[in-house]
Amino acid sequence: MGLHGGQFTTMRIPIETFHLDNGLFVTLSEDHTAPIVAVNLWYHVGSANEKPGRTGFAHLFEHMLFQGSAHVGSNEHFELIQRAGGTLNGSTWLERTNYFETVPSNELALALWLEADRMGELLPAMTQEKLDTQRDVVKNERRWSVDNQPYGTMLEKLQELVFPASHPFQHSLIGSMEDLTAASLDDVAQFFSTYYTPDNAVLSIAGDFEGVEAHRLVAEYFEPIPKGKGKPPLPPMVLPPVFGKRLREVVHDNVSLPRLFMAFRTPVFGSEEYYAASVASAVIGLRKGSRLHQSLVRERQIAADASAFTFDLAKGTDLLVIDVTARPETALAQLEEEVEREVDLLNRDGVSDSEVKRAIALIETDLIASLQAAGERADRLSMFATYFKQPQLINEQADRYRRVTAERVNDLISERFGEDNRASLLYIPKEGVESEGIMAAAAGTG
């Protein structure tokens, strides 16, 4: 079965939804092109839900979900799915945690059963030893992706810079070493019973399955899982539309080239004005025809690279971030000045119809291309269902983007690109460290 009626404008993926009595929200999207099916679970919990002193816990907990459950051995989840010929993983973000498998379609039951077993009965499999090992694994993940990687601290430094102290988005997603050390089995039990409940989750299935059979399997495996007792509300998330002042932080780090991240508060993901911000971001920094690439990389040649993106946060505020890496001969002050000048120019003159058309054309193609993979369809269904209870929004994205005009983008820019809404995070190379006579000390051994 094809997913389009021969014309892009009519493209819709089929969607069916239902709830189980325990509150699990299920979305289904059939496509029989290839014998592949994707199972995807979003739990509406992320680093924003962490208690003080437990930064990084939501992500450490995600690791524990691969350590077995009542009827599944340690690491067996991975083995069973790979043995079935499937791919799998999980990921943690500020607002959610997701788990996903793509398997040959005759293995749908296995993927669902594995997800149900760990949603229903994780705790019998949890041990101190497993927690200690995963704590070490996560600490090594932090060393690898944050501490020993140029610009690797960007996410946590930016969160710290742009969110107020008590805001749920302010603290580190990967967590501090101290907080990871402090995490206990009690924390695991409490987090599980509070957040890993069917009424705090969305299950999506996309690809080659029969609706009736999928209904039956979901009911059989997930219905026995009791509803949760509710989760504590997040503290107030809403923030004013602008920072109110200029924010700036300079980080001296083990990097080769200066790099500037400039963030702006922008309308939350899913709001009508989010789409104007998303288009603004593409006008500014998506691909080589974008404003910043044309101007800073191609014409003025002060940058080695330039791009822009949005965080897509659905609560509080979203962030639009400009990311420019300097050429070796460009000093930090010049980098900062030139980017500021580009932002001032945008703020003063706005963007043109043609720039907006280019941006929307690129976004449309990316949207369609991403829907080719069953896993991506399932993930987006889960996302729209989790954030807005409306999985069908997946079919409305192209239209919402097409409705964005230069006028709307310019309204957004004049509201959000002023000097009172710019946060600059600058990385500059640390002074060279002496090699401490290491060469002389080198010892040859046979």
Place this chain on the structure above:
Amino acid sequence: MVTSLRPKPGPTRRYRFPEFHDETLPGGIRLLTAPANKLPIATILVVVDAGSVNEPRGKEGIASLTAAGLLEGTNQFDGAELAQKFEHLGTSLESGADWDSAFVTITVLSDKLEEATRLLGEVISSPVFPEREVERLKAERLAEILQLESEPRGLADEKFSEFLYSPESRYSRPDEGSTESVGALSRKDVEDFYRSTYRSEGTTVIVVGDVTPERARAIVAEAFQKWPAGSRKEAQFITAPRAKSRSVHILHKPEAPQSELRVGHVGLPRRHPDFFPTLVMNAVLGGLFGSRINLNLREVHGYTYGASSHYDWRRGAGPFVVSTAVQSEVTAPALTEVLLEIDRIRSDKISDEELTLARDYLEGVFPIRYESTAAIATALATLVVHSLPADYYDAYRKNIHSVSADAVLAAANAHLHPLELQTVIVGDAKTIQSSLVDPRFGELLVHNA
């Protein structure tokens, strides 16, 4: 309670790799087309015999620079205009070169296919390589090389190649060139490389997606009508190792919290008759999450976030390498475990459990790899680059399935060479050096990163 009964798989549903047409156009270009009409989208991938192995000695980086330079202007449009034109069609032209070939590709909505392909044809048939843009691209590559100095993963990969292959081998030097080689390249070098390699005989155009073969043929024939005739350039494959006995190279990075570790030796070329047993052997050793090396280093010891092994399949013998990043303090124990695992898979037959896990995974995941037009196009490019038979993908799962535990053991013995293992570590020499003074690891050499 969730049922404790593990579900059994249902009946397998048939899958076939997309059928494709293979033909030679009147001008000499080879055309592969694979219709896939799930979504209104198509990918065009042009593969040219103009990779790093085709570079003249001393011109390392010219293949990448030439591929990038294609987008910088034609007789009709300059680079900025070209970017605008493609992007207004909702696509961007991407180009590059790897060891074996250069590629130029777009993915575009099918109603824009004609216009985008015409433009693509012009870009690669009549590039002018403006001096200013060539110099800019060189400067961008030099910035990238500088970035690598502070990026442990990339640095470890690059230094591993350098210490693995003899200096005569092209593989010993960075595929996109070094500061010295790129710095010395000129606009004329680009022009010369383009003229000598971008010819009909070494060019294949692959079209995958929502388009019939007839329409694809018409579009490509028109877009490539100016493509110059000519024969392909022969490549050099010198793949001798630099050392025949074990050695350990530390690239000193003061205060590094982790050691970025590479262990391996020269592997084997893609078209080796032992390809399938070696693939299965590597899956068990370090290719899968549930492989011996990952389970040992990550799940048993908690030394790392991940560890894996792989053969880099090139036309010449690419490297076999185990890659991981471990906490500095456990560098030597982690290296010991890697060496043990390499010995172990050579001494005893793998278990049935391990064999079936690797085979079932590789067979089962096969259709999942080809969900997008871009992925199918890349798979077809692999056929072209390595001159694999037309039924390669149809026979793939059967070939995997027929690999036995004996064949895996034989492949491990034939294609893992414990005595020749070279180790490269980007890490803090002050912390790790003394623990690596050990004859089992080989001669120790420390370098400034």
